[in-house]
Amino acid sequence: MAEFVTLDLLEGDAERGVAVLRIARPPMNLFTVQVVREVAAAAVAVAADSAIAAVVVYGDERVFSAGDDLAELAAMSQGQAEAMAADVQDALGCLGRIPQPTVAAISGYALGSGLELALGADRRIIGDNVKLGFPQINSGLIPLAGIRRLALLVGPGAAKDLVYTGRFVEHEEAAALGLVDEVVPPDDVYAAALRWARRFVGGPARALAAAKAVFEAGPHGLDRARTEWADLFGTEDRRIGTESYLADGPGSASFVGR
Template sequence: MSETAEDHVLASTEAGIRIITLNRPKRLNAWDAPMRARLLELLSDAAADDTVQAVVLTGTGERAFCAGQDLNEGKTFDGDRAEDWIEEWRALYGAIRAFQKPLVCALNGLAAGSAFQVALLCDIRVGHAGSKMGQPEINSGIVSATGFWIIREMLGLSRAIEMVLTGRMAEAEECHRLGLLHHLVPADEVRATALRIARELADKPKLAFRLNKQRFREATQPGFDETFAAARALHRQAFSDGESQQVMQRFLEKGKA
């Protein structure tokens, strides 16, 4: 039986906390269009469900929260599809930014590229020694238009430039020191710690919590809008040229070798 997006993004609830799990461990939970659509659907459901007090986002396996974009999908893009792809991310990132309830990321492993960006858009991040984070998109021929903006918002221009151009993955200790990871705990405590923090946040005064998150979003919305306008143009140019697809193909072939 073939797997579906419902198999690749799971949802369960524990005492009012909705747990959303990326579940594609053979590909390090890398996501494609159906997974992104499923995640957006689950976040929308959690936002509308009054019995859900908070969300914990995590992944299956010991190696990765998510390796980011599935290059097997990306290597097929042309300029038109690249623009649609960016619109899919705009919808997902916009939903995360507009999510009024607590959203905690339990990083069971590495978070690369777009997964790094999704993690940074969550309210609180919990990880362990294997929770590397970074923006390696340049290494597979992908422009870091949205990643640059999110990293710059978090860390400033100098570190954003360095992380985007080197494509390096930062070790968990560095991520914790910089504030990219708020809590660094043993691997077997990540999930429990994330659930505890989600419950603590859910117990905060709800109106004040919601208005604070609304203010965070409003203050950064102009940059968000400018970023996605730029991302559409940059990715159309990159994928129309063909370099991105060629580099992805070489990257995949090297991995198989």
């Protein structure tokens, strides 16, 4: 049983629903190695559960995550860091490997490794009181997992500015940079994320997973797209989707997720 992460499936349609992956280490949801591993384990469980159509990643109404637990990092030796770096880096990228659509619902702060985790979500929704940033440089460190994704999102120049300075970004700049996708009032963050996630209940799960796999493939996306596209011709959803489109037009399919 996880100590700091919960995973709950909300009621959706008869077969599939939205899961909420919640980080629960109050008061600031600081990330330790244990927290990161628990998030990654929850992501594995999501990926294996066909009842989950989409995922909301959330902290609470006050904070998503204020970043790394510096007390743990201060006590860590170089040997310990070397031994766990690959494991922690892989865990922080876990949202990108979930085949279902994912949305990070961000309140208060998303800093350091907390923001690195959120960068792996397919969508980021923040309140207009949120502060985002990568302050690791001020502790003599760098982001372990987020630099590549950050550069892809905002461009290398803006990414270098954020990482080198460690400065905080507020909602207007975050939206202008493309660091986040939607800004809402603070009290609406969770509800807005649920609304987006519920769009995929009853959707073509296999096609959504295929599209996500192509996005994640990066420079190998063209090759991956050929494979994923061809594989979809062996799915029930492809048959249902094409036949219903021909008979009744777009938006008429009742997908089964197979």
